[in-house]
Amino acid sequence: xxxxxxxxxxxxxxGGKAVVSCNLPAVLGCQEPIAEWKIPSMRxxxxxxxxxxxxxxxxxxxxxxxxxxxINETNRKQMMIPSDQLNxxxxxxxxxxxx
Amino acid sequence: MKNLAIFxxxxxxxxxxxxxxxLLFADEFFGSxxxxxxxxxxxxxxxxxxxxxxxxxxxxxxxxxxxxxxxxELACLGNKIAEHKIDxxxxxxxNTSDSIGSFISSSLExxxxxxxxxxxxxxxxxxxxxxIFSGKAIANLEVQTSQFVGIFPKGFGSDSNSNSNSNxxxxxxxxxxxxxxLNNAYTIEKMETHDGTIPLPEAAIVVGAGRGMxxxxxxxxIEELANALRAATACSKPVSDINWRPHHEHVGQTGIKxxxxxxIACGISGAIQHLAGVNGSGKIVVINTDPEAPFFKHADYxxxxxxxxxxxxxxxxxxxx
Numbered sequence: 356x357x358x359x360x361x362x363x364x365x366x367x368x369x370g371g372k373a374v375v376s377c378n379l380p381a382v383l384g385c386q387e388p389i390a391e392w393k394i395p396s397m398r399x400x401x402x403x404x405x406x407x408x409x410x411x412x413x414x415x416x417x418x419x420x421x422x423x424x425x426i427n428e429t430n431r432k433q434m435m436i437p438s439d440q441l442n443x444x445x446x447x448x449x450x451x452x453x454x
Numbered sequence: 455m456k457n458l459a460i461f462x463x464x465x466x467x468x469x470x471x472x473x474x475x476x477l478l479f480a481d482e483f484f485g486s487x488x489x490x491x492x493x494x495x496x497x498x499x500x501x502x503x504x505x506x507x508x509x510x511x512x513x514x515x516x517x518x519x520x521x522x523x524x525x526x527e528l529a530c531l532g533n534k535i536a537e538h539k540i541d542x543x544x545x546x547x548x549n550t551s552d553s554i555g556s557f558i559s560s561s562l563e564x565x566x567x568x569x570x571x572x573x574x575x576x577x578x579x580x581x582x583x584x585x586i587f588s589g590k591a592i593a594n595l596e597v598q599t600s601q602f603v604g605i606f607p608k609g610f611g612s613d614s615n616s617n618s619n620s621n622x623x624x625x626x627x628x629x630x631x632x633x634x635x636l637n638n639a640y641t642i643e644k645m646e647t648h649d650g651t652i653p654l655p656e657a658a659i660v661v662g663a664g665r666g667m668x669x670x671x672x673x674x675x676i677e678e679l680a681n682a683l684r685a686a687t688a689c690s691k692p693v694s695d696i697n698w699r700p701h702h703e704h705v706g707q708t709g710i711k712x713x714x715x716x717x718i719a720c721g722i723s724g725a726i727q728h729l730a731g732v733n734g735s736g737k738i739v740v741i742n743t744d745p746e747a748p749f750f751k752h753a754d755y756x757x758x759x760x761x762x763x764x765x766x767x768x769x770x771x772x773x774x775x
Contacts, residue, residue: 363643367702369548369655371647387701392708419565420596427585427592429733431754438759441768444739445775447755451737452716454659454683 456484456599458508459491459535459543461551467498472546472608472656474504478622479611480544481506483573491538493531497629505623511538514629530634532561541600547607547655555603565597568605575599588707588730607713607734608655654703657686660714662705662732664690666721666742666761670698675765676720682772688712690722706731721761724749741765 356363362381366373395403436444448454460480462473469477480490481504488508497514515531535543535558543558545551552568559566571592572583580602582595654660661680667673673687680687687703694704705712707727713734720741722728729752732738740753741764750756757764 367549368645368647369550370653371645372702373642373646374644376641376643387708419567422581422594422596424586424591424593427590427733431738431752433751433753433756435750435756435758438757438764441757441764441771444755444757444768445771448716448737448739451754452659454716 456488456542457491457538457540458484458488459493459538459540461493461543461545461554462497463546463548464494464496464498464501467501469501469503470656471612472610474622475609475612476544476546476606477504477506481508483575484508491540492627492629493632494629500626500628502624503627505625510625510627512627512629513632516631516633532558534632536562541602543603545603545605546610547605551605555605559603562601564601564603566603566605567595567597570604570606570610573604585734589711589733590730609713648702652684652686654686654688654705654710654712657712657714659683659685659716659718660688660705660712660732660735661685661718661720662688662690662722663693663699663720663761664722664728665692666723667693667698672762673699675762675769679718679765679769679772682769683716683718685716685718686714688717690725690728719749719753720765722749723747724752 360379361376362379362383363374363376364383366375367386434447458480460473460476462477463470464473477490480488484507486507490506490508490510492503492510492512493515494512495515497512499514503510503512513534531554543555543564545555547568555566555568558564567582567584569585570582571585574581576596578599580597580599582597582604583592584595585591586593661676661683663673663676667676676687679685687699688705688710689699689703691704691706691709693699694701694709702710704710705728706725707730709731711731711734713736715736716739717732717735717737718739718741719732721743722740723742723744724740724747729749733752737754738752739755739757740747740749741757741759741761742749743758743760745758
């Protein structure tokens, strides 16, 4: 909310939220519901396919070397447990998670 | 001798579990060949910390009435880091670590690597595995071992620390006061914290629920199961969008990304955007009435059944343990 050239903002912090005020100029990073994610239109998707992508080198010389990328596939057990045998689930979880 | 800065947090007078894990990991990683510069915004002034092999200097950042993520405070912090000839900065992932890490990286021209899953030393460089594309893939990097900012997920190192859960040798450390100039900061008018609840990013067990709960008034059975397991509660995006649950519980690609030891998903179909937020979980249990729900293909254990029948029985069994 803009009030006499001063911004009043609600900010998410670790474990809660804060109401803060600051003077302009300011750079704001927004999240939902201000920055709402949109599904692209079919026309937009088709236009993007032929759009030229300019590749720009970073201004700071990077000390990072990308060696490789691999797909992170976690193999899940996919074990189905009958809903009347919840003790079985708890036994498995005791072994796996030790709660 | 390496000068390593680590940002640490306290819960009351106790060091947070994730800061403790990161310190113990650094201790095993570097041995005695390091000077630690520990920065905190909420230290109790004097605190018991793990007895690290390297020497320790600790600083309490005093940025009164600020979240210390404003430009003036960050500029001042950057100067302090340059002044202490810091080679590396390690942070645990949080709302403020991104801004601090980015600022140090851009102002001091340090390399920044977020989402670190694994780090090893090889000669004069680090070999790092980092999570990319919302955890869908892992990038392997080689990074120089100086002028480096690393952002680690909360709880990093807790698995590899041989003594993190046992009796760790501790030492009392006094924090030197570090006053930051506040010429252009913003002012906190009000702060609201979710007292009494387990923060989602730090929870070892999370119970999540979706539109299958049918009504926000039905969340009692989720909270009861979460209480029995000492777990945090989470929700899917549609649920937070229609204000059934608060936004800070939204887990997924555009919400919080979690990596607990156990995630129990109740009445969540398993949209790919939700999976992106939970695929770092150790074990996943899915409970859903629909046997065709896609989440079952990404679960370790699946139960096809009515939530309102299954959850109270599951809670009862856990309470009786």
